[in-house]
Amino acid sequence: MRRDFRSESTNDTFIKEANGSAIVVGASLSGLMTGIALSRAGLKVTILERVGATPRSGAVLQVDSGEIDRTKTAKFLRKLASNGIRSAEAWSSIQLRLRTAAEADPRIDLLYDTRVQSVHQDKDFVWAVTDKDETFRGDILIGADGHRSTVRRLVAPHKPNATFAGYLIWVAIVDENDIPEKSRPSLHAPKFSMPDGIGDFLLGTIIAGADGSTALGNRRLGWAWYDNTQNDLLRRLGCVEEDVVQHSLHALDIPEQTLIELAEKASVRWTQPWLDAILHSIETRNLVGTPIAEYVPDNLVKGRIALVGDAAHLPTPLTAKGFNASLQDAATLAECVAKRIRGTSAAKTLLEYESLRLKNARQIVQSGQSFSRSFGR
Ligand SMILES: Cc1cc2nc3c(=O)[nH]c(=O)nc-3n(C[C@H](O)[C@H](O)[C@H](O)COP(=O)(O)OP(=O)(O)OC[C@H]3O[C@@H](n4cnc5c(N)ncnc54)[C@H](O)[C@@H]3O)c2cc1C
Known part of the structure; x- marks a missing residue:
């Protein structure tokens, strides 16, 4: 037609x-x-x-850049x-x-x-x-x-073509009710966190629930973990070919061994509430690896x-x-x-x-x- x-x-x-x-x-x-x-x-x-x-689904975005x-x-x-x-x-x-x-x-x-x-x-x-x-x-x-x-x-x-930047970002959003109560952030916790890792980099954000509620227990935790150790995997699975990103690494395609290693690394690197949010995402395969291009x-x-x-x-x-x-x-x-x-x-x-x-x-x-x-x- x-x-x-x-x-x-x-x-x-x-x-x-x-x-x-x-x-x-x-x-x-x-x-x-x-x-x-x-x-x-x-x-x-x-x-x-x-x-x-x-x-x-997707990542958490900062929608206010401070720009006029x-x-x-x-x-x-x-x-x-x-x-x-x-x-x-x-x-x-x-x-x-x-x-x-x-x-x-x-x-x-x-x-x-x-x-x-x-x-x-x-x-x-x-x-x-x-x-x-x-x-x-x-x-x-x-x-x-x-x-x-x-x-x-x-x-x-x-x-x-955009060029692969040599790392990926694991991203997920988790309901705070899905992590143990003792790990949940207080109402006064900062909305943005950048906890120190060992050579890695994490951005954690507390956002409202899907219904817009910011009450304790209704909020969501968005996390983005910058990881430069998965490039061979990205190439093996066709997510990156030569210098060009082809597609993201979707949850079902992430090898079991990669998830096990990620959970081990997370336990050493990250503090609460981000550690429990990441472990929950790994356990439920609710995460995506996004190869970054520029x-x-x-x-x-x-x-x-x-x-x-x-x-x-x-x-x-x-x-x-x-x-x-x-x-x-x-x-x-x-x-x-x-x-x-x-x-x-x-x-x-x-x-x-x-x-x-x-x-x-x-x-x-x-x-x-x-x-x-x-x-x-
Ligand atoms: C992990 C992560 C965190 C981010 N955080 C921030 C942040 O905090 N603040 C910020 O400002 N930005 C952030 N960004 C960037 C932001 O998400 C994007 O810049 C923004 O969403 C604009 O994307 P887009 O609509 O241009 O492209 P895309 O979201 O890629 O959309 C392109 C669309 O085009 C469609 N399409 C493609 N080819 C065709 C075709 N041939 N025919 C028809 N349709 C087609 C696709 O299906 C898709 O729907 C982040 C990005 C990522 C990956």
Whole structure:
């Protein structure tokens, strides 16, 4: 089936008000924020996501970088993502709020199970072709398709891949009720901890429960353990090939022996409550090993196509800036396209976005590279 978005939608009342149309590839945090921001700027937006709509889990993210949000859209996205109150949130809670907002927006079409296979452009339009041989056409196309971006291959053919940084991060989120009462943190315990390890590095975060409750017994403990001793395993299991990260190490694929060694190491290195949270994750196989990659962009735009989020810039999570930079990308892009994107002005408008974001995007990745160079193997 071939689907021409623009010609199908000409009777849509929103299209009459709209500035034009955008295709967004990827419906994770960046794709959803970009879709919402572009809709606020008056565009009709189609978001294409390769996986299904089933909720996924993820790490704990710092959603308040301390950065001043200069535009109304940035303020709006920050409030939506953080629920207006918290500085750290589970990835899944942020994603749910953004997704609910996108689904409620009549200017946004959110399509799951739709993998973009190729992207093309000419002087008038840009279009994406999917694995079901559908074609989606728009005035601009935004690649929010993460660290292994398909869209980046077209925008930066000279530098299409992010590079493995030489370590992984084990991540999990545990209900505090799942660890012994004596190990649970008090209500006054710091929300962020970086306990000392022996050559390793742990970031522990106390966040609200899935229902938003911060009462004792209802909270969750997010932990992220930086580990540079698993590179042979990552290569053996195909998670990393040459210098390119292919996929995460999912719980069911982690060898039993690796889990035993991890539990032994944890017992020597980490204090409570993190030790019991980690041991519970290991016992229940509720953890993921994420190989870390980095990408310093040379450019963010080619013609009618632009990159946002991890597709555009990939810093080590230690910087705690990936999400925040994605939010600024979405807000800046919306400011630029609100002016006009039809006809030949699209490429000019996206170049303005690039000129506003490229320096910052490069800096955030570079700010984490000295850590990666000393820690990675
Ligand atoms: C362990 C960890 C901790 C982190 N902590 C922080 C933090 O504290 N603060 C912070 O600011 N940032 C943090 N980050 C970074 C942050 O999570 C990301 O920068 C942010 O979520 C933006 O990701 P994204 O949406 O650009 O990419 P992704 O989440 O990778 O999403 C890409 C999406 O595109 C889809 N896709 C890919 N290819 C295609 C295709 N061909 N067709 C259709 N869809 C496609 C994928 O299925 C996916 O849904 C952390 C990251 C990690 C790994």
